[in-house]
Amino acid sequence: MKFEIPSNLKVKRIVFDADERSNDIAIDKLHYVCHIINRLMLRLDDDMRYNGSDYKYGVPLNSRALRKALGRRYRDTIDVLIEHGIIETNDVFEVGKTSKQYRFTEQYRYSSTKYVAPKTNKYREFSIPQGAVKIDASTFYDVRLVKRVQKMFVGLTIDVIAANSWVDKYYEEQRQVIISAKNKKAIQRKLKELVIKCNGYRESIRKVHVKEASFVQDAFGHRLHTPLTRLKKELRQFVRYDGMPLVEIDIANSQLFFMIPLLQWKMYHPQAGGGEKNTFKHRIWIGEDQRETYRNTIMWCKEVEMQYSKGLQEISFVSDACKGIVYERVAQYLSASGYFKNEEAKEEKRAHVKKYLLKLIFASPTKNYSMYNASIGAIWDAFKACYPEIGKLVILIKGVDYKAISRLLQRIESYCIIGSVCKIVNDKNADIPLFTLHDCIVTTDNYVETVEKELLGIITELIGFTPTVKRKVWNVKKTQFTMLKNYIDRISNLIRKRAA
């Protein structure tokens, strides 16, 4: 929505001039009042009548409505407009009949209209709301499917006692670390943060336990956020489905694997697929046609395609992403060039590359994690040296809009995982428990084979290439003895408290 105000009206100076009331004089509020008067004035001749009495002076503005729109000290906004000779009022109201009437002064009354964009969210009535879209209102995916996923959470249980005692233990460990520091002020602050952090963990446990958490699908990446996605990794071991342990089917270097479609120039033509709705391409792109915006990107994709006439699998990035060894390859390259000073383990090197490479790919060109950063930049250079085609592609897409990559990848991911795999598996057999953690699917042991087979088949069909998947069982790592001991300690504490 845009404010419609007289074209010769300048409101900015009022905000500067505003004396002690300056806190309540906001530019949006001034524009809002002018907008309302302007709009109502246009309708004055037609229907601004009440009980036959004439409103010709101006337009009636109800003080309750004004207060609702402008806040408690709305009077200041009106007064300041009057003081500056922009509007005037007849100062007449009749109880039960009419409110005070307002109109523009002569200077502005007959002016043409100009449009001004609101500065704050409150006055942007028709803009897309920030943040989450509630499932009920969402049309991105089959709502019935999401409801079914929600239903599966009924069977999901968490060992509350064990999980909470894990948090207790974690708290105690972290507390010891914090209080061993020297800076007293820092200790106080960190302890406060730790309490908040642990309360958050406990809350996430409770949310899984009572199943009251929200299930939302965000409007940007179309990901599905559930109680599980917000659960700390270490606490997943305490989750069971109908008493059975759960198994996670994870796609190796998923974000990079999902980059493969971006190398295919046809992806940038949502209409080129024959116009059918609800296809991969339609789901991923927001705009109608990206051909113009991504002209340079498309040209590069075509060039790459010419170069690899036998198929994209010839590109080392594509084959490595399918094998799930991109991070390892980059780590290896860095190792050879003497990036790692100490003799780190292979796992550590991979984790290091993964942590920074994703940040580099998604980062704002002007902020931290820039490709030109001295130490981290080396990781980007290594990536570019290993995979020149995809390196250039990332730079080209980021040249259009640096936020596009993260959004596109999340959409591709969620369309594949939730929109396709979960939907098809659930349609075939509604008994299979399915939970998603963005790029991975969680199910029980007896269905792993089935789900994994479907996942590989469906993603291969969508992307054109087969990813590597990894399985991880969510089982309790601690011995039974420690758990039992924790349990006994907890209970005896409770009994002691009761007795006291």
Added chain:
DNA sequence: CTTCGCACATATCTGATCGG
């Protein structure tokens, strides 16, 4: 109807976490 103040409710901000 307008205006005001009080008390309580809701929204927003800050700085942290989780996930990729």
Added chain:
DNA sequence: CCGATCAGATATGTGCGAAG
């Protein structure tokens, strides 16, 4: 880089009664 969530502080909004 993107998303959601949490706690706690603070700012803003709302309902209501009373008076003008």
